[in-house]
C-alpha cells in the first residue's frame with residue numbers, strides 16, 4: 091500500500107569543501123499521483139556515489155548541478171507503484187537516475203529501464219556489480235585500458251566498488267595488478283579476496299614514500315594506471331610509468347572536497363611518450379547490455395566477486411554518503427530506503 095508521506099533528502103546549500111549535514115534537509119511531502127505518461131516509483135535502494143559530490147556544485151559537468159531545494163540525485167532501484175505508461179505495470183522492478191526519496195515521479199527517459207531481478211545475483215547488484223560501477227570496471231578494463239599478460243596495472247582506490255572489480259578484471263587478462271588502498275584491512279582484502287598481486291597502504295605516506303612503495307611493488311614499472319583517487323597517488327604513480335604507458339582518469343576522489351590538486355609530474359608523459367585520458371561510463375550507454383551480460387557470466391563462473399556496503403534508512407543518507415570520503419565503506423555504498 092502506498093504510504094501517505096514521501097520523505098526526501100534535499101540539497102539546501104552548496105557545500106564549500108567537505109559537505110556538512112546542514113547542506114541537506116529531510117522533508118516530508120505528499121506522495122504524488124502519476125498522470126498520463128508518468129510513473130510513480132517506490133525506491134527500495136539508492137546508490138551513493140562519489141559522483142554525487144560533483145553534482146552538488148554549481149560547475150559544468152556531464153549532468154546539470156542539482157538545484158537548491160531539489161532532492162539529491164542518485165541512481166535508484168525500485169518497484170512501480172502506479173503507472174500512467176502502458177509498458178510499466180505496478181510491481182515491475184525498474185532502475186533509473188532518480189533521487190534519494192521514498193517515491194519518485196518520473197517520465198520514462200533514457201536512464202530508466204526495467205530490470206530482471208531473477209537474472210541477477212541480488213536486487214542490489216544492479217547498483218553494484220551489474221550497475222554503473224561494474225560497467226565502469228568492465229569497459230574501463232576491456233575497452234579503454236586493454237592490459238596484456240606481462241604488463242603491470244596500478245589501481246588506486248583499489249578496495250572500493252570500481253577499483254576492486256578493475257583489479258580482478260585486469261588479473262583475468264593476465265596482467266600483474268597492484269592496488270593502492272587505505273589501511274591494513276583493505277590492503278589484506280586486495281590480495282586475499284580480490285587476487286591483487288600486491289597492495290600498498292597510502293595512509294600516512296607523502297609522495298616520496300608512496301613512490302618508493304610503488305617502485306617496490308612494481309619492479310618492472312607501470313604500463314597502465316587506473317586512477318580513481320588523484321592527488322599524491324597520481325603524482326607518485328607518474329614517477330614509475332613505462333614507455334608509452336596509459337593513464338586512465340576514472341576519478342579523482344581525493345580532490346572532490348577541496349581545491350584541485352593538479353598533476354605535479356605530468357612532464358613524465360613527455361619523457362615516456364605516455365597518454366593520460368579521461369573515462370566516463372556514460373559514453374558506453376549503448377553497450378550496457380553487453381557489459382552486464384559479461385559481468386553476470388563472470389560472477390556465475392565464480393571468477394568475479396564483489397562487495398556491497400548497505401546502510402539503512404533515508405535518515406542516514408548524510409552519514410552514509412560521507413563514508414565514501416573517510417573510507418569507512420566496505421564495498422559499493424548503497425542506502426536501503428524500504
Ligand SMILES: NC(=O)c1ccc[n+]([C@@H]2O[C@H](COP(=O)([O-])OP(=O)(O)OC[C@H]3O[C@@H](n4cnc5c(N)ncnc54)[C@H](OP(=O)(O)O)[C@@H]3O)[C@@H](O)[C@H]2O)c1
Pocket residue numbers: 139140141222223226247248249250251252253270271272273276318319339340341342343344345369370371372413414415416417418419421422423
Ligand atoms: N568516470 C566514471 O565514469 C566513473 C564511474 C564510477 C565511479 N567513478 C569514480 O571512481 C572512483 C571510485 O568510486 P566508487 O564508487 O568505486 O567508490 P568507492 O571506491 O567504493 O569508495 C570511495 C573510496 O575512495 C577512497 N578515498 C576517499 N577519499 C580519499 C582520499 N582523500 N585519498 C585516497 N582515497 C580516498 C576511500 O577508500 P580508502 O579507504 O582506500 O581510502 C573510499 O572507500 C571515484 O573517484 C568515482 O568518482 C568514475
